[in-house]
Amino acid sequence: MHNPQLNSNGELIHLLSIEGLPRGILTHILDTAASFLGITDREVKKVPLLRGKSVFNLFFENSTRTRTTFEIAAKRLSADVLNLDITRSSTAKGETLLDTIDNLCSMHADMFVVRHASSGAPYLIADHLKRVGRDDIHVVNAGDGRHAHPTQGLLDMYTIRHFKKNFENLRVAIVGDILHSRVARSDIHALTTLGVPEVRAIGPQTLLPTDLGRMGVQVYHDMNEGLRDCDVVIMLRLQNERMNGALLPSAGEYFKHYGLTPAKLALAKPDAIVMHPGPMNRGVEIDSAVADGPQAVILDQVTFGIAVRMAVMSILAGN
Template identity: 70%
Template sequence: MTPLDAKRPLQLNAQGQLQHFLSLDGLPRELLTEILDTADSFLEVGGRAVKKVPLLRGKTICNVFFENSTRTRTTFELAAQRLSADVITLNVSTSSASKGETLLDTLRNLEAMAADMFVVRHQDSGAPFFIANEVTPRVAVINAGDGRHAHPTQAMLDMYTIRHYKGGFAGLRVAIVGDILHSRVARSQIHALNILGAEEVRLIGPRTLLPTDVEQLGVTVFTDMAQGLKDVDVVIMLRLQKERMDSALLPSEGEFFRLYGLNNEKLRHARPDAIVMHPGPINRGVEIASEVADGPRSVILNQVTFGIAVRMAVMSMTISGQESSQNPDQGGDHGR
C-alpha cells in the first residue's frame, strides 16, 4: 500500500458519504453513480435565466492553484458560483507561497479565513492528501489535479460524457491514447472506467510513454494505433505533457502525430458511432487533427459544459458529507 493509498479513507465519513474528493481509486461504484446522477440534476441550471441554486449559500470556497490552469479553475469557479457560494481564487504565483511560505503555513492562513472548502491543484503528487490530513475537520478538500497522480473531477466529467452519449458502461470498449506516462487524468479515467464496469479499457501509445507494469491497472496495452482502435466505442485523446517530459522520450511531434495522432483515417478503425473526447487543452496537429476535433464525432466542448454540473455535484456532496460528519443525525440529503 502506497502512502497515497493509505490516506484514501480520509475521503469518506462514517456514513459512507464524501467528505473529501481526492482520488477515485477504491471508491464504490454506487458513489460514482451518485455523483453522475446528482450532476444530471444540475445540468439544466446552466440553461436558466438565473444560473444559480442556493445549496451552498453562506459557504466560502477557496480555489488554491499552485499550478497553472484555465479550464479547470474557471469551471470550479462557475460551479461554486452556481451553487451560490462565495469564491476566493488564490493566485499562488503572487502569494506568500512564492516567497518561501510552506504549504502548511499557507493552509493555516486559509483556515483562518473561515473557508469551508479548498479546491487544490498542485504540481506534487499527494499534496491534496497532505492538506486533507492536516486541515481542520470542518473543511472539505477537493483534488483539482496533483502531479502525475490523480484528477478525479476531470475523470468524472469524462464518465458523465460517456454515459450521456452511450447510456451506460456495460459492454463498452474505451481507448485512452497518447502520453499515459505523465497523465494524471488517464490514471483517474482507468480507475473510473473499471469501477463503473466498462468491458475493456485500452491504452495506446509508444512504450516510452507508458508506465511500467501498467497492465496491473486492469487495462490492455497497444502500441499500434490501428489495432488499439479496432471496434472501440470511445476514444479519449491525451495531451502530450511536454512540460513534464524528457525530450528523449519522443523523437518529434511530427513523428508522434504520424503514429499516434488521431485523424479521420485512423478513426475509421473505431466503431461507426464512436465518440471522440479530449480533456484539453488540445494540441492540434500533435495528438489530434482539426478534422476530428471539430468533426461530428467530437464531444470535446460538451465535456466542458458537463464539467460544471459534475463539479457542482462533487462540491455539494462533499460539503454535505462534511456537515454530516460534524452532525451525524442530520442525514445525507446533500442539502436538497
C-alpha cells in the same frame, strides 16, 4: 484500510482521487450532476445550495480552464469564491503549504479546491485539517502532480454515460502520454470501477507506465490495432516539453503514429465518440477534421464539467 475521503458512515468528505471510491459514490455524483443540467443539457441551473459558504481556489500550479470551471460551478451553487494565485504569493515568501492552510482556515473557509505540482499535496492538506480538528473543511483535488485529476475523470464518465447510456458493453481506448497523465489514471480507475469490460491504452512504449496490466488495461503500441471497434476514444494532451526529451522523436513523427485522423478514427465503431481533456494540440495528437467533426464531444465535456464540479461540491457540503 481507512479511506481518508470517506467518514465513518462511508460518506464523501473530500474528493482526493477516484481510486478506492465505491461505484455507488461515483454513480451518486453522476446522478447529482444530471440534476443540475437543464432540459437541453446545454445550460447549467443556478441553485442556492452553497449560499453563505466560502470556496477557496488554491492553485499552486497554473490552470485557467480548470480554475474557471470550478469558479463557475461554485458561483452556480451561490457560494462565495476566492481565487488565490499562490504561485506568486505566500510560497514565494517561503511560507510552507500548511502555514498557508492554517491562515486560510482562520478566514472561515468551507472548502479548498487544490491544484498542486506535487503528487499527494491534497492528501497532506486533508490529513492536516483532520489533525487540527477542522473536519468541517472539505478538500477537492483539482490535479496533483502525475497522480490524479478526479473531477476530470468524473466529467469524462458523465460524458460517456450521456452518449452511450451505460458502461456495461463498452470498449474504451485512451491514447497518448499515459505515463505523465493524471487524467488517464483517474479515467482508468473510474472506468474499471464503473464496470467497463475493456479499457485499452495506446501509445509508444516510452509513454506508457509498466503497471497498466495490473490496473486491468490492455496495452497497444499500434494505434490502428488499438482503435479497432472502440466505442469511445479519449485523446490525451501531449505535453510539448516531452518532445524535447528522449521520450519522442518529433511532433510530426508522433502525429504520424499516434495522432487521431479521420482515417484512423474510421477503424473505431461508426458511432464512436472522441474526447479530449484540453487544451488540444491540433496536428500533434488530433487532426482538426476530427476535433471539429461530428464524433467529437469535446465542448460537451466542458459543459458537463461544470455540472460535475457542482455535484462534487454540493455533496461534500452535505447537500
